[in-house]
Amino acid sequence: MRSSIEDLTTQARIRDAAILRFGRDGFAATSVRAIAAEAGVSAGLVIHHFTSKDALRAACDSYVVSEFLGRKDELRGGDTAAAIARWLADVDANRPLIDYLARMLTAENSAADDLFDSLVAGTKSMLDENVASGVMREPIDPEITALYLTLYGVVPLVMQRQLARRLGVDGLSAESLRRSTLPILDLYTHGLYTDDRFLVAAEMAIGRTPGPRSDKGENDPNQDPDPPIAGDISDSYSTHH
Amino acid sequence: MRSSIEDLTTQARIRDAAILRFGRDGFAATSVRAIAAEAGVSAGLVIHHFTSKDALRAACDSYVVSEFLGRKDELRGGDTAAAIARWLADVDANRPLIDYLARMLTAENSAADDLFDSLVAGTKSMLDENVASGVMREPIDPEITALYLTLYGVVPLVMQRQLARRLGVDGLSAESLRRSTLPILDLYTHGLYTDDRFLVAAEMAIGRTPGPRSDKGENDPNQDPDPPIAGDISDSYSTHH
DNA sequence: GCGCGGATTGAACAAGCGTTTAGGATCATG
DNA sequence: CATGATCCTAAACGCTTGTTCAATCCGCGC
Numbered sequence: 001m002r003s004s005i006e007d008l009t010t011q012a013r014i015r016d017a018a019i020l021r022f023g024r025d026g027f028a029a030t031s032v033r034a035i036a037a038e039a040g041v042s043a044g045l046v047i048h049h050f051t052s053k054d055a056l057r058a059a060c061d062s063y064v065v066s067e068f069l070g071r072k073d074e075l076r077g078g079d080t081a082a083a084i085a086r087w088l089a090d091v092d093a094n095r096p097l098i099d100y101l102a103r104m105l106t107a108e109n110s111a112a113d114d115l116f117d118s119l120v121a122g123t124k125s126m127l128d129e130n131v132a133s134g135v136m137r138e139p140i141d142p143e144i145t146a147l148y149l150t151l152y153g154v155v156p157l158v159m160q161r162q163l164a165r166r167l168g169v170d171g172l173s174a175e176s177l178r179r180s181t182l183p184i185l186d187l188y189t190h191g192l193y194t195d196d197r198f199l200v201a202a203e204m205a206i207g208r209t210p211g212p213r214s215d216k217g218e219n220d221p222n223q224d225p226d227p228p229i230a231g232d233i234s235d236s237y238s239t240h241h
Numbered sequence: 242m243r244s245s246i247e248d249l250t251t252q253a254r255i256r257d258a259a260i261l262r263f264g265r266d267g268f269a270a271t272s273v274r275a276i277a278a279e280a281g282v283s284a285g286l287v288i289h290h291f292t293s294k295d296a297l298r299a300a301c302d303s304y305v306v307s308e309f310l311g312r313k314d315e316l317r318g319g320d321t322a323a324a325i326a327r328w329l330a331d332v333d334a335n336r337p338l339i340d341y342l343a344r345m346l347t348a349e350n351s352a353a354d355d356l357f358d359s360l361v362a363g364t365k366s367m368l369d370e371n372v373a374s375g376v377m378r379e380p381i382d383p384e385i386t387a388l389y390l391t392l393y394g395v396v397p398l399v400m401q402r403q404l405a406r407r408l409g410v411d412g413l414s415a416e417s418l419r420r421s422t423l424p425i426l427d428l429y430t431h432g433l434y435t436d437d438r439f440l441v442a443a444e445m446a447i448g449r450t451p452g453p454r455s456d457k458g459e460n461d462p463n464q465d466p467d468p469p470i471a472g473d474i475s476d477s478y479s480t481h482h
Numbered sequence: 483g484c485g486c487g488g489a490t491t492g493a494a495c496a497a498g499c500g501t502t503t504a505g506g507a508t509c510a511t512g
Numbered sequence: 513c514a515t516g517a518t519c520c521t522a523a524a525c526g527c528t529t530g531t532t533c534a535a536t537c538c539g540c541g542c
Contacts, residue, residue, distance in 0.1 A: 010489075028269035032530060042491050047531060049489090106347055106399060116403045136433050144424045147407050149433075155396040158347060162357045166388050181443055183385040189440040191432040192377050192390075199430040202422055251519075273500060283521050288501060290519095 011049045014039045016096070018046075019060050023099030027057055027107075061111035064100050069118070091172060098172065102157045116150070123150045156180075252290045255280045257337070259287075260301050264341030268298055268348075302352035305341050310359070332413055339413065343398045357391070364391045397421075 008016070017038035021030040032053050036043040050056035091098070104112040124146035130136040139145035156163050160172055167176045193199070249257070258280035262271040273294050277284040291297035332339070345353040365387035371377040380386035397404050401413055408417045434440070 026267070026269060028267060031528075033528085043530085044492075044532080045490055053530065102347075105403070106343075108402065113403070113406060116406075120407065134435060137431060137435055139424060139433075140427050141420070141424045144420055145428070147404070148421065148425060148428075151396045151400055151404070152393050154400070155392045158399055159392055159395070161349065162346070162354070163388070163392070165354060165357075166361065178447060179382070179385060180389065182440070182447060183380060183382045184389060185440050185443050186381050187386070187389075187429075188433045189437050190378060192380075192429045194375060194378055196430050199423075199426050202426050206419060206423060272498075274498085284500085285502080285522080286520055294500065 010039075010041060010045070014041060014046055014049055015056075015059060015063060018056055019064060019100045020096040022057065022060060023096050023101075023103055026103065032056075058111075060100065061104065061109065064097055064104065065111050065115050067097060068101060068115070091174065095171065098157065098160075102160055105154060105158055116154075119154070120146055120150045123153070251280075251282060251286070255282060255287055255290055256297075256300060256304060259297055260305060260341045261337040263298065263301060264337050264339075264344055267344065273297075299352075301341065302345065302350060305338055305345065306352050306356050308338060309342060309356070332415070336412065339398065339401075343401055346395060346399055357395075360395070361387055361391045364394070 014035065018030075018035045021035050021038055025034075032046050033043045035056075036046050039046070046056065047053075050059055101115075105116065124142065127136065127139065127142055127146050127149070131138050131142075156172065163176065164171050164173075167179065169176055255276065259271075259276045262276055262279055266275075273287050274284045276297075277287050280287070287297065288294075291300055342356075346357065365383065368377065368380065368383055368387050368390070372379050372383075397413065397417075404417065405412050405414075408420065410417055
């Protein structure tokens, strides 16, 4: 997405315009004519270059994924910190890409499925290596842990709006990243509970009753895995203490 | 959403049909006629009862939120575990509500904003109470911690599709909840890192340089707050060990 | 300078959209 | 039995949609 540089192929300009509007307004809410206007061309030309609106979406999907995975390799190896700083500085320039990506991840979209799989795989190998080198503890279930670490990693992207609203800034920014780093790293270092009484209780409860039923209330307090009741459980459980 | 019981107001049947289709296909991709067909009425009647498609959406929003917060109170106090079990048993019956809610949370929607705020507030007071009673450690920044705990709580809802795909089941289920409980509770109990070397390094780095820039790579490894590079950073950092 | 092929446009198309309107059922109340 | 109100439908409205098509433009090899 180097739309600022004006000497792009018309086809590329249309694609960038589509990414911008699809990402901002969603696929169904964006008309071919709106994309054409954004790119400064006629609606017919959009179809001429991409055959159909659906094909245009597919082209955007694979472009965004490849662009994103390309940067991933860029970050790998070499001066990582500098690469991160570069990415953060570019966060505004990359906004359309980021918005599009966020929409992809929650949509029914096989390109998003592939991307998510590769993110989980990356997290999994990171986890394995760090466990091997003694930096991280051995998780109970590495598969599930990698999955949830990935979910936790992408949720600020997907829930960008709520995050920005609560932090009082507009969108993902270096500032919100800075404020978030220590609390999250603290959670990942020390956990949240003072002791393992809940974990032990849950281990026994789940060992005994594999189903969702549980005869004692204390078996899984604040069990955030199930979101609709996450806050609620937490609340109600807190009344037990 | 007790659509199974057929003797509902026509207006309620239309509302339920709208929730079903909006939640499954999205607002823009759902036509008034499709909702009418789903409810077994004419398109005109939909407008007659709800004035416009936008107003129908607003009606669905507030109905879903109130229905959800109603259950929240239902869960609070009393036999919590039994209430949870009841909720999980009803997960299929509640699917339309859940899907609608998931869509709301990522959309530009003031009703969703209010709901999210109340979820954060609930998590915050849970956190405060548990810290006061010594069950949880004092977080570095309770505000941010509550925010991220809420995000982590709702992400399986919002990313339902990816979660289900990876777990090999269809949608949120009691089974996926069961498999997730222990690993997550383990993370919340013991953390992920074996020692606090990264946390300490990050504290110093951020204390020194409040901006996004960082002169050393070790200041925020695996810093999941920023999602687009979450997996990537983790990966590249793992090469340092 | 000619011709040809791709880029590009604007008009046109049928289909679908949200909404309006006129009128037919249905039913409690006078 | 008439009356009005409410529920409801079918048709039509004007508009937007994705896509097609004929016509024009433009640069490049001959």
